[in-house]
Amino acid sequence: MSKFLPLIIGMGLVTYIPRLIPLIFLSKKELNPKVKQFLEYIPYTSLSILIVRGILTSSQDMMLPTFIGLAAAGLISYFKSNLVLSVLSAILTSFLIINIL
């Protein structure tokens, strides 16, 4: 019935464990201020990396539409903090560019 079950369970475990361990060991702990600051920077640094990586790893014909779509999202979200609006504008922008090119 399930040919890939061992693989899926293995993948599930190695994904789940790194998600769990820091929560168990770090929550409710008094942390050194520098460590705390380090942890508080992670949302900014990891998002920057995910965004840049998304552009760098996109297929060649999607790179420009992705870049311009994300630039639109950046502009709109900077001036107007409406998440759904800027996400939809990015999708629309890239859709238009894919169809023009």
Added chain:
Amino acid sequence: MEKQLNSNIKEGILSASPVVIGYLPVSIAFGLLAKNTGISFVDTGLFSIIVFAGASQFMALDLISAGVSAGSIILSTFLLNLRHLMMTASLSVKMDNIKKPYLPIIAYGITDETFSVLSFKEGQLSLLYILTVNILSNLSWVLGTIIGFLVGEIIPPALQSSLSIGLYAMFVSLLFPNFKKENKILILSILTAIIYILIFTTKIFTSGWDIVIGIILSSALGVCIFNKDKEVEENE
């Protein structure tokens, strides 16, 4: 008390909505690709339920069709998802109010996307808020996978590609408004982008490590630079 509960759920639904919208097209693409790779319906569903990690699920399909062994696929998955170690470490700072027995349930639902939504929410997080965000995101991921497997062909490829940038647009929309708050966030984000581009183009680290090391290096750099600033201000 009940009002408090309701408002946590309501805020959770609001925060989850971009993730839900973003997950649907990506998980539909996964379901369709899994079917085309020859994975059964049950296995495709189990991938999304048990693994619940977008990038590694796509990678697994790739490696399965290339005939790579299960052990190697699991190892690659581990490396690719090691970044969640840094993300949940960061989230733990905002979970002082959460009782320990709930942490294993919360951990299951932490992805790049739920992490970003949760970490840009001001202040300490409530259990109900976190669970609402995680459960809705997970449901949309699993539901999209099923839809993709069953009827994925009906979505035109151009629409599919443009929809799939939705999640990156969400990352941008969560990050960019913070540039107004403090200059150092803008500086840190630019430095991080430069560091990651260097790591990526020079290929010093294998896939997976590049993200983890990029996060560690740039966050540590932030601590070094901005701590110095603080000392200078204090001396003046």
